[in-house]
Structures are given as C-alpha cells and as structure tokens.
Amino acid sequence: MTDRKWAPLRLMPSRTISRTFEFSGRSSRTELFVYLVLTSLFLWLLFWAFDWLLPQDSGVWLLYLAIDAVVSLPLVSLLFRRAQDAGFSGWLSLPGVLLWIVSIYDGLINRPMTSWDAWGMPWTLIGLASIIWVVILSLLPPPLGENRFGPDPRLA
Template identity: 30%
Template sequence: MDDRYIDNRVSPRLAFRAVAHSFRFHGRSTRSEVVSFWFFGMLANFVVNWLAPTLRETSPLSAIGVLDLLWSTLLFWPFIPLLVRRLHDQGRPWRWALLWGVPIFSSVILLLLPESSDGHGPSISFLSFHRWLAWTPVTTPLLVGSVIAILAIFVLYFLPETPGENRYGPDPRVAPANENRHFGGELASR
C-alpha cells in the first residue's frame, strides 16, 4: 500500500491501512483514515454481533468469551497507533496517547469494586464483562475521569493537522511534486 499520499475520502482502503499499520507508531495519519477505520470497524462489529446469536447456539460459553476478547482486542488495538500517528499529524508527541490509560485503568478498578445487589447504580461493560456497580466514594470520580478522558481522546482524533511537513514527516494529504493521479486513484510516476 502506497503511504506517500492519502486520499481525503472515507474508504475501505484507509480502514485497511489503519489495520495494516497496527504496529506502526511513526508517520502521520489523516482524519479521513480515523473516520474510515471507525466507520468500517462499526460495520464489521455490527456484522459480528448479528452473527453472535448463531455462535452462542453452537459454541460453548467459554469459546464465545475468548472470541469476544479477541474481537474486541482486534478492533481496539489499531486505535492506539492511529492516535499516535494522528497526534504526529498535529505536531504533538506520542505521550498524549497515554490518555487511553485512564479509561482502561478506571474500567479495571470499577470491575474490582463491589457489585450492586439490587441492580441499581451505574452499569459498566468492559470486553465481555458486564456488571451493575454499587455507589462507593471511588465510583463517581472514576466514571467522570473516564468520560473526560474519552472525550479528550475523541477531540484529539479530530483536531486540525499541521499543514505541510513537520518533524514527524511529510503532509500525507499533499501528493509529491513528481507524481500525479490517474483514474484508478493510485499514484503514477511521470
């Protein structure tokens, strides 16, 4: 896949690019790549959840838990390097991506807190675990902190980019001067 120029439209190509670069933390990514991955990821998640009742009838419960964990990891992991490359596109260092740790850490702590006996209180789902939480002095700050961190991450994905080249590489929206585009959408050298 050619990484020198990213078309500025939502497409499956950009969604697969995010998956193909799941372990690439250098370079830059566009907002179109983020939206493409989110859109096609949600579409794939819809299909998997549509097929899930069939799997539940034919597979043991433990196998479904493992499949759910694998699917959640497969769908979640590319967001981290995608955020790092998106931050690079804005001229920010990778350390901003550590915001992902807040909702993850909070979810793990919330799952360790006592469960509500009457089914009232906040509900939490993390991977394939779901439970009703009892209100404790720790519940509200963890929930509020997670919501704030998730909103901050969402905003970071969509903040404007640094135009032109920056210290993390060339602008992925600008085709190099010695290349042009033809009907197929691929780059062609002169």
C-alpha cells in the same frame, strides 16, 4: 464522481492495519474516522450475531474481549500518529487510550451495575474522560504541509 476520487478511502483500512506497529509518521483525520466507522460496524454486526446465536451464559464475553483487543491494536498506533499529525507528541494520546481500554475491560469483568457501585462508577467516569480526551486529540486540525513528524498525509 469518479472512481479515482474514492480509491484512497477504500485502501485506508488495509493501510491502517498494515501500519499497526508503526508509530512514526502521521495519519489523517479521515483515516482515523474511516477505521472507526468500519470497525464499529463490523463489531456491532458480529456481536449482534453472537448475541442472537449463542446463549448468554456460554462465556461469549471472552470471545468479545479477544476480538475487541485484536481490532483495537491498530487503533493505538493510529491515534499515536494522529496526535503527531496535529503537531503534538504521540505520547499525549496514550494516557487516554490506556484509560479507555482499562475502563472497557473493567466494565466487561464487572458487567452490569444494578446499583451504586463504588468501584465501577469512577472507572466509568475515567473512561468517559479518556474518550473525550481522545476525541479532542482526534479532531484537532493539522498544520498545513510538513511538520516535524513527516509529510502531510493529505498530500501523499
């Protein structure tokens, strides 16, 4: 395998971050999944280190919330562009993303459910449904070539 073949994969996270507030155009499935895998690994390692180094009652969950919000910002526009890559309006990705964010933050505020929680359980189900919605939109194959949202990112 040549180094040139993997060069675009190394550049994807920086390109995704630089396009944080850009909602026009298209993004490939590869760009989405590279960003998701790298940020998930980063957050997992960082939060594991925080849990190991800091006491549980230190209010570290506020730091979790802040870091998660910063890392999630590029994801919103990336999912928007990914829906456009599949040929749909990017607005179709936003309900799933917003419900996902609300359910995550509700879970942080109302932390562990030790018994049936009339408020927490619906948010958990809404969060699960929104994740499924985002996954479906993310996995849809794009049409070959250019569409109304721009050129094919796989050919760029």
